[in-house]
Amino acid sequence: MLISFVRTLILYGLVVLVTRVMGKRQISQLQPFELVVAIMLSELATIPMQNTSVPLVSGIIPIFTLMLIQITFSYLSLKSELARKVICGSPSILIENGKIVEEELTKLRLSLSDLMEILRIKNYYNIDDIAYAILETSGEISVIPKAPKRPVTPEDLNLPTSKEGLPYAMIMDGKIDYEGLAKSNRSVSWLNKELKKRGIKDPQDVFFAFIDSKGQLYLQLKSTGQEEGGSSK
Numbered sequence: 001m002l003i004s005f006v007r008t009l010i011l012y013g014l015v016v017l018v019t020r021v022m023g024k025r026q027i028s029q030l031q032p033f034e035l036v037v038a039i040m041l042s043e044l045a046t047i048p049m050q051n052t053s054v055p056l057v058s059g060i061i062p063i064f065t066l067m068l069i070q071i072t073f074s075y076l077s078l079k080s081e082l083a084r085k086v087i088c089g090s091p092s093i094l095i096e097n098g099k100i101v102e103e104e105l106t107k108l109r110l111s112l113s114d115l116m117e118i119l120r121i122k123n124y125y126n127i128d129d130i131a132y133a134i135l136e137t138s139g140e141i142s143v144i145p146k147a148p149k150r151p152v153t154p155e156d157l158n159l160p161t162s163k164e165g166l167p168y169a170m171i172m173d174g175k176i177d178y179e180g181l182a183k184s185n186r187s188v189s190w191l192n193k194e195l196k197k198r199g200i201k202d203p204q205d206v207f208f209a210f211i212d213s214k215g216q217l218y219l220q221l222k223s224t225g226q227e228e229g230g231s232s233k
Contacts, residue, residue, distance in 0.1 A: 007049060015045050037069065037070045044063050089137045092135040093133070095133035110135075130143055170184075171203050175203075
Protein backbone atom coordinates (compact mmCIF):
# COMPACT_ATOMS: atom_id res chain seq x y z
CA MET A 1 0.00 0.00 0.00
CA LEU A 2 2.86 2.36 0.80
CA ILE A 3 4.33 1.72 -2.65
CA SER A 4 1.04 2.65 -4.32
CA PHE A 5 0.83 5.79 -2.21
CA VAL A 6 4.35 6.89 -3.18
CA ARG A 7 3.81 6.07 -6.86
CA THR A 8 0.58 8.08 -6.85
CA LEU A 9 2.32 11.10 -5.31
CA ILE A 10 5.12 10.94 -7.88
CA LEU A 11 2.80 10.61 -10.86
CA TYR A 12 0.45 13.29 -9.57
CA GLY A 13 3.32 15.73 -9.13
CA LEU A 14 4.66 14.85 -12.56
CA VAL A 15 1.30 15.40 -14.30
CA VAL A 16 0.83 18.73 -12.50
CA LEU A 17 4.34 19.80 -13.55
CA VAL A 18 3.81 18.78 -17.17
CA THR A 19 0.42 20.53 -17.26
CA ARG A 20 2.00 23.75 -15.95
CA VAL A 21 4.75 23.55 -18.56
CA MET A 22 2.20 23.01 -21.34
CA GLY A 23 0.32 26.23 -20.48
CA LYS A 24 -2.51 27.74 -18.45
CA ARG A 25 -5.45 27.36 -20.80
CA GLN A 26 -8.77 26.07 -19.54
CA ILE A 27 -10.33 22.91 -20.99
CA SER A 28 -12.76 24.95 -23.11
CA GLN A 29 -9.83 26.88 -24.64
CA LEU A 30 -7.70 23.88 -25.60
CA GLN A 31 -6.86 23.21 -29.21
CA PRO A 32 -7.75 19.69 -30.45
CA PHE A 33 -4.16 18.39 -30.19
CA GLU A 34 -3.86 19.85 -26.67
CA LEU A 35 -7.05 18.11 -25.58
CA VAL A 36 -5.75 14.79 -26.94
CA VAL A 37 -2.52 15.23 -24.98
CA ALA A 38 -4.45 16.05 -21.79
CA ILE A 39 -6.60 12.91 -22.12
CA MET A 40 -3.60 10.70 -22.86
CA LEU A 41 -1.69 12.12 -19.88
CA SER A 42 -4.43 11.09 -17.49
CA GLU A 43 -4.55 7.58 -18.97
CA LEU A 44 -0.78 7.11 -18.86
CA ALA A 45 -0.64 8.24 -15.23
CA THR A 46 -3.52 5.97 -14.18
CA ILE A 47 -2.01 2.69 -15.39
CA PRO A 48 1.14 2.73 -13.16
CA MET A 49 -1.01 3.93 -10.23
CA GLN A 50 -3.40 0.99 -10.42
CA ASN A 51 -0.94 -1.72 -11.43
CA THR A 52 2.20 -1.78 -9.27
CA SER A 53 3.67 -4.51 -11.48
CA VAL A 54 4.09 -1.91 -14.23
CA PRO A 55 7.45 -0.12 -13.82
CA LEU A 56 7.07 3.52 -12.85
CA VAL A 57 9.36 4.56 -15.68
CA SER A 58 6.85 3.05 -18.15
CA GLY A 59 4.50 5.89 -17.23
CA ILE A 60 7.08 8.65 -16.79
CA ILE A 61 8.74 8.31 -20.21
CA PRO A 62 5.49 8.50 -22.26
CA ILE A 63 4.34 11.50 -20.17
CA PHE A 64 7.55 13.41 -20.94
CA THR A 65 7.27 12.35 -24.59
CA LEU A 66 3.77 13.80 -24.83
CA MET A 67 4.98 16.98 -23.19
CA LEU A 68 7.71 17.36 -25.82
CA ILE A 69 5.21 16.68 -28.62
CA GLN A 70 2.82 19.30 -27.24
CA ILE A 71 5.59 21.91 -26.87
CA THR A 72 6.83 21.18 -30.40
CA PHE A 73 3.35 21.51 -31.92
CA SER A 74 2.72 24.71 -29.96
CA TYR A 75 6.00 26.19 -31.19
CA LEU A 76 5.26 25.24 -34.80
CA SER A 77 1.76 26.72 -34.65
CA LEU A 78 3.23 29.90 -33.13
CA LYS A 79 5.89 30.37 -35.80
CA SER A 80 4.15 29.04 -38.91
CA GLU A 81 0.71 30.02 -40.16
CA LEU A 82 0.59 26.93 -42.39
CA ALA A 83 1.46 24.66 -39.48
CA ARG A 84 -1.19 26.36 -37.36
CA LYS A 85 -3.86 25.72 -39.99
CA VAL A 86 -2.83 22.05 -40.26
CA ILE A 87 -2.58 21.46 -36.50
CA CYS A 88 -5.36 23.70 -35.16
CA GLY A 89 -7.59 24.30 -38.17
CA SER A 90 -9.14 27.63 -39.18
CA PRO A 91 -12.05 29.68 -37.80
CA SER A 92 -15.40 29.18 -39.57
CA ILE A 93 -17.97 31.89 -40.25
CA LEU A 94 -21.41 30.61 -39.20
CA ILE A 95 -23.38 33.86 -39.60
CA GLU A 96 -22.54 36.65 -42.02
CA ASN A 97 -24.48 39.91 -42.09
CA GLY A 98 -27.49 38.40 -40.35
CA LYS A 99 -27.62 35.29 -42.56
CA ILE A 100 -26.73 31.76 -41.51
CA VAL A 101 -24.08 30.09 -43.67
CA GLU A 102 -25.73 26.70 -44.21
CA GLU A 103 -22.70 25.17 -45.90
CA GLU A 104 -20.55 25.74 -42.81
CA LEU A 105 -23.15 24.25 -40.48
CA THR A 106 -23.29 21.13 -42.64
CA LYS A 107 -19.52 20.93 -42.89
CA LEU A 108 -19.12 21.24 -39.12
CA ARG A 109 -22.09 18.98 -38.37
CA LEU A 110 -23.57 21.71 -36.20
CA SER A 111 -27.35 21.71 -36.01
CA LEU A 112 -29.41 24.87 -36.26
CA SER A 113 -30.92 24.24 -32.83
CA ASP A 114 -27.44 23.97 -31.29
CA LEU A 115 -26.41 27.25 -32.91
CA MET A 116 -29.53 29.02 -31.64
CA GLU A 117 -28.93 27.67 -28.14
CA ILE A 118 -25.37 29.01 -28.10
CA LEU A 119 -26.55 32.40 -29.32
CA ARG A 120 -29.22 32.55 -26.61
CA ILE A 121 -26.61 31.76 -23.97
CA LYS A 122 -24.64 34.74 -25.28
CA ASN A 123 -27.81 36.90 -25.05
CA TYR A 124 -28.43 37.15 -28.80
CA TYR A 125 -32.01 36.25 -29.67
CA ASN A 126 -32.34 37.78 -33.12
CA ILE A 127 -30.01 36.57 -35.86
CA ASP A 128 -30.61 39.77 -37.79
CA ASP A 129 -28.79 41.66 -35.01
CA ILE A 130 -25.58 39.71 -35.68
CA ALA A 131 -22.93 40.87 -38.13
CA TYR A 132 -20.72 37.81 -37.73
CA ALA A 133 -20.72 34.64 -35.67
CA ILE A 134 -17.41 32.80 -35.89
CA LEU A 135 -16.57 29.32 -34.64
CA GLU A 136 -13.02 29.60 -33.31
CA THR A 137 -10.49 26.78 -33.45
CA SER A 138 -10.94 26.22 -29.70
CA GLY A 139 -14.63 25.41 -30.26
CA GLU A 140 -15.90 28.71 -28.83
CA ILE A 141 -18.26 30.88 -30.88
CA SER A 142 -17.45 34.59 -31.11
CA VAL A 143 -20.34 36.92 -31.88
CA ILE A 144 -19.92 40.39 -33.41
CA PRO A 145 -23.20 42.35 -33.35
CA LYS A 146 -24.17 44.86 -36.01
CA ALA A 147 -23.18 48.46 -35.30
CA PRO A 148 -26.65 49.67 -34.17
CA LYS A 149 -26.88 46.76 -31.71
CA ARG A 150 -23.49 47.19 -30.08
CA PRO A 151 -23.25 48.53 -26.51
CA VAL A 152 -22.70 52.26 -26.25
CA THR A 153 -19.17 53.27 -25.23
CA PRO A 154 -17.87 56.59 -23.82
CA GLU A 155 -16.18 57.11 -27.18
CA ASP A 156 -19.55 56.95 -28.95
CA LEU A 157 -20.85 59.69 -26.65
CA ASN A 158 -17.64 61.73 -26.80
CA LEU A 159 -17.26 61.45 -23.02
CA PRO A 160 -13.83 61.99 -21.43
CA THR A 161 -12.31 58.98 -19.68
CA SER A 162 -9.46 58.65 -17.21
CA LYS A 163 -6.68 56.10 -17.29
CA GLU A 164 -7.30 53.08 -15.06
CA GLY A 165 -4.85 50.57 -13.64
CA LEU A 166 -5.15 47.04 -12.30
CA PRO A 167 -6.63 46.28 -8.86
CA TYR A 168 -4.13 44.95 -6.33
CA ALA A 169 -4.56 43.20 -3.00
CA MET A 170 -2.96 44.98 -0.04
CA ILE A 171 -3.93 42.67 2.84
CA MET A 172 -5.11 39.06 2.73
CA ASP A 173 -6.53 37.59 5.95
CA GLY A 174 -4.50 39.92 8.17
CA LYS A 175 -1.25 39.49 6.22
CA ILE A 176 0.25 42.27 4.12
CA ASP A 177 0.60 41.40 0.45
CA TYR A 178 4.03 42.84 -0.28
CA GLU A 179 3.87 41.84 -3.94
CA GLY A 180 0.62 43.78 -4.39
CA LEU A 181 2.13 46.80 -2.65
CA ALA A 182 5.17 46.74 -4.91
CA LYS A 183 3.13 46.39 -8.11
CA SER A 184 0.88 49.29 -7.11
CA ASN A 185 3.91 51.43 -6.21
CA ARG A 186 2.85 51.71 -2.56
CA SER A 187 4.87 51.13 0.59
CA VAL A 188 4.14 49.54 3.96
CA SER A 189 4.37 52.95 5.61
CA TRP A 190 1.75 54.27 3.21
CA LEU A 191 -0.53 51.33 4.03
CA ASN A 192 -0.11 51.81 7.78
CA LYS A 193 -0.88 55.50 7.39
CA GLU A 194 -4.08 54.70 5.49
CA LEU A 195 -5.12 52.20 8.15
CA LYS A 196 -4.55 54.72 10.93
CA LYS A 197 -6.79 57.21 9.10
CA ARG A 198 -9.56 54.64 9.50
CA GLY A 199 -8.75 53.95 13.14
CA ILE A 200 -7.09 50.59 12.47
CA LYS A 201 -3.93 50.02 14.48
CA ASP A 202 -2.87 46.60 13.21
CA PRO A 203 -3.12 45.07 9.69
CA GLN A 204 -4.00 41.77 11.39
CA ASP A 205 -7.42 43.26 12.15
CA VAL A 206 -8.13 43.50 8.41
CA PHE A 207 -9.60 40.49 6.59
CA PHE A 208 -9.16 41.88 3.07
CA ALA A 209 -7.91 45.17 1.60
CA PHE A 210 -7.32 46.12 -2.01
CA ILE A 211 -6.84 49.08 -4.32
CA ASP A 212 -9.27 49.19 -7.21
CA SER A 213 -8.51 50.22 -10.79
CA LYS A 214 -9.18 53.88 -9.92
CA GLY A 215 -6.76 53.93 -7.00
CA GLN A 216 -9.36 53.75 -4.24
CA LEU A 217 -8.51 51.73 -1.14
CA TYR A 218 -11.24 49.41 0.17
CA LEU A 219 -11.00 47.12 3.14
CA GLN A 220 -13.06 44.69 5.19
CA LEU A 221 -12.40 44.10 8.87
CA LYS A 222 -12.33 40.66 10.43
CA SER A 223 -15.32 39.17 12.25
CA THR A 224 -17.68 42.15 11.89
CA GLY A 225 -17.53 42.13 8.10
CA GLN A 226 -17.50 45.92 8.17
CA GLU A 227 -16.47 47.45 4.87
CA GLU A 228 -14.70 50.75 4.46
CA GLY A 229 -13.61 52.71 1.44
CA GLY A 230 -11.77 55.87 0.69
CA SER A 231 -9.17 57.63 -1.34
CA SER A 232 -5.70 56.17 -1.64
CA LYS A 233 -4.05 59.57 -1.91
